[in-house]
Every structure is written in structure tokens, then in C-alpha cells.
Amino acid sequence: QSALTQPASVSGSPGQSITISCTGTSSDVGGYNYVSWYQQHPGKAPKLIIYEVNNRPSGVSNRFSGSKSGNTASLIVSGLQAEDEADYYCISFTSSTTWVFGGGTKVTVL
Amino acid sequence: QVQLVESGGGVVQPGRSLRLSCAASGFAFSRYEMHWVRQAPGKGLEWVAFISFDGSRTYYADSGKGRFTVSRDNSKNTLYLQMTYLRPEDTAVYFCAKDLSDKYSLDYWGQGTLVTVSS
Numbered sequence: 001q002s003a004l005t006q007p008a009s010v011s012g013s014p015g016q017s018i019t020i021s022c023t024g025t026s027s028d029v030g031g032y033n034y035v036s037w038y039q040q041h042p043g044k045a046p047k048l049i050i051y052e053v054n055n056r057p058s059g060v061s062n063r064f065s066g067s068k069s070g071n072t073a074s075l076i077v078s079g080l081q082a083e084d085e086a087d088y089y090c091i092s093f094t095s096s097t098t099w100v101f102g103g104g105t106k107v108t109v110l
Numbered sequence: 111q112v113q114l115v116e117s118g119g120g121v122v123q124p125g126r127s128l129r130l131s132c133a134a135s136g137f138a139f140s141r142y143e144m145h146w147v148r149q150a151p152g153k154g155l156e157w158v159a160f161i162s163f164d165g166s167r168t169y170y171a172d173s174g175k176g177r178f179t180v181s182r183d184n185s186k187n188t189l190y191l192q193m194t195y196l197r198p199e200d201t202a203v204y205f206c207a208k209d210l211s212d213k214y215s216l217d218y219w220g221q222g223t224l225v226t227v228s229s
Contacts, residue, residue, distance in 0.1 A: 032214075046155065098169055099160070
């Protein structure tokens with residue numbers, strides 16, 4: 001159960017778009033459309049922002065979107081805002097009937 | 111509104127046991143699958159365990175297999191995580207989370223309870 005691979009950090013200026021990648025294998029990311037993304041501010045519980053690769057829960061800003069190609073899923077944050085500064089995690093269902101998180105990406109708004 | 115409140119954390123010596131609880135409210139608990147996720151201090155999230163709506167299916171991360179047991183009491187709207195043979199590396203904030211029905215995503219989370227394994 002190796003963790004999915006995410007960049008440790010990504011930064012961007014207000015108004016810009018950033019992309020966070022999440023790379024796994026054909027046994028997890030590539031094999032299922034059960035990839036979801038979470039935003040976590042310091043000291044807070046994670047918040048679901050994308051499920052099933054590219055679906056947004058009710059109430060989540062449409063500035064957040066997701067996609068997948070092969071074994072890599074991506075989270076795109078457009079129109080970056082100061083409040084988007086947080087840690088972001090991907091998670092995928094796996095062929096072992098388990099779930100595996102990515103290592104997390106710290107997003108900095110410059 | 112959906113609420114998940116964890117309890118039972120604390121300081122425990124290596125090799126000892128601890129049981130965490132997660133009290134659920136604001137939704138039909140007995141109809142949803144649930145997860146435990148943990149986060150070591152300053153580290154990322156780690157999925158720990160899953161339990162089906164009726165408790166008939168449970169799955170574990172390798173890190174807890176054979177030591178952790180997830181269970182639920184639908185009459186009490188409560189989820190549990192029994193942890194045995196605790197190790198220092200089990201030190202973490204433990205979150206319970208509700209599964210977004212059939213989507214294999216975690217849509218609501220509690221605030222977590224801290225478990226510290228130390229002599």
C-alpha cells in the first residue's frame with residue numbers, strides 16, 4: 001500500500017490557476033474512478049472538495065475541478081484566492097479493497 | 111446537520127490497548143459506511159479502516175491489520191476503533207469519517223481525537 005505521489009508544494013499568485021497531480025498505479029488511480037480530493041487548513045478536519053475524479057459536492061466552489069489520465073489524477077484550482085492556502089490530499093480506492101492517500105501538497109498563495 | 115464526535119484518545123504506553131468512539135448524529139447512521147483515518151503530528155493523512163453499513167464487511171490498512179478492529183453499534187449511532195499492541199508510530203490524531211454513499215469518498219469528518227503512545 002504505497003502512498004500516492006503528490007508534489008510536496010505548489011504555489012501561485014492570486015487569480016492564477018494551479019494544478020496538483022496525484023500519481024498511482026493501475027491498481028488504484030488508474031483502475032477506478034474513485035479518486036477524491038480533500039482540503040485541510042491547519043488544525044482543522046479535512047474537507048471533501050472533489051469525488052469520483054471530477055464531481056463537486058454541493059457548496060464547493062466551482063473554482064475546484066478534477067480530472068484523470070491513466071494513473072494520474074489532477075486537481076485544478078482556478079482563480080486562486082488567499083483562502084485556498086491549505087494542504088490538499090488525494091485518495092483512491094484500491095484493488096485490495098483498501099484506500100490510499102497521497103502524501104499531501106501544501107498550496108501557497110504568493 | 112451531520113456531526114461526528116470522536117472520543118477516547120489519550121496517552122497510552124506501548125503495548126497497551128485503547129478504544130476510540132465516534133458518536134454520529136444528523137444522518138441515518140445505520141445506512142452509511144464509515145472510515146477511520148489518522149494523521150501523525152506534522153504528517154499527512156493515512157487511511158486506517160472501513161466498515162460497511164451493517165458491520166458485515168471490514169477492511170484495514172496493513173499498518174493496523176491484526177491489531178485494530180473497527181466495529182459499530184447502529185442502535186447507539188456509534189462507531190468504534192479498538193486498538194491493541196499500540197506502538198509509538200500509532201501516535202496520531204484519529205478521525206472518523208462518513209462515506210459518501212457508493213462513491214468511496216469521505217464526505218463528513220469529525221474533529222479528531224489525539225492518541226499518544228509513549229512510555
